[in-house]
Amino acid sequence: MNVVLARIGKPHGLRGEVTVQLHTDDPETRFAVGTVIETEAEPGSGVPTTLTITSTRVHRGIWLITFEEIPDRSGAESLRGTRLVLPESNPQVEDEAFYEEDLVGLEARDPSGEKVGTVSGLEIGPAQDRLVLTLTDGVTAYVPFVKRIVPVVAEDHVVVDPPPGLFDLYREGTE
Template identity: 35%
Template structure:
């Protein structure tokens, strides 16, 4: 089977690789929830896009002087930024971004998404794929019978699970393991699987 590496589909040709959760210390470090398999990913990618938290409150209008309407600052937009450094600390991944090297600047990044252009992702070996490449692929059973489409890839507790949507709208949660995945063909747009015994009955029987 092809091994899949973490990271989720973003918008356009951007791939979500992490999220800033909170500042750490006084020197601009931020804690990151990482969607890549390993923080060493940042040894290979040192320029990313930061997308501010969607739910960030709008700033208050700034007085613009007598006889003028208050000027309302524009909300921050996604920007391209260089990673100055990264390290692991007590199970956390800490990053420092260029231009945000003190506590207040780090606080402003809380909730921001970290994205990388798909064309800038590190190359994988022939038997590896990124998780975002799996989403949207057609799913076939052994022998070619269609089952549905991979709607989403889940990774609870480190276990990769494909949420497969069938043509009639049902959901099959398929646990990914080498013995169950027969083929992954990105060019042809499909995966072929041999689900463990009883799995399809669990989700697709009339009593399910």
């Protein structure tokens, strides 16, 4: 299994530049000019198995990347939805990288060990990721996936220590 560093979005301009949704906290290093990066795309899509980064820039808070193998907008359009990945065996992968499929279904407990819900998803955000929880009363809540709030990720559960009142915010609209 590979670690997803980014997902390619729509083309930007005419020269093969694409937008990317980041899934890494270190894009400057991961997407340095000259880096050859592996791809995951739909079989038969014609997307190269690797792409070489020729430029990166941030425009209005969105990362834009061009690749040596993609000279124009139509080529960039063909990349839409492609994942830029790092092989799991790569030593640069952070020790604390979690996959959504590993988290979904885990019991969510408060620091005292009481069940508060179940992990039902992971949303990748531009600033930070969020765990999606289905609370024991059926309400969906979102918790920043940071060490301070989710201090423990074990094989069968996560410990969630949200700020006071966070879950109440999600319950207010359901009463």
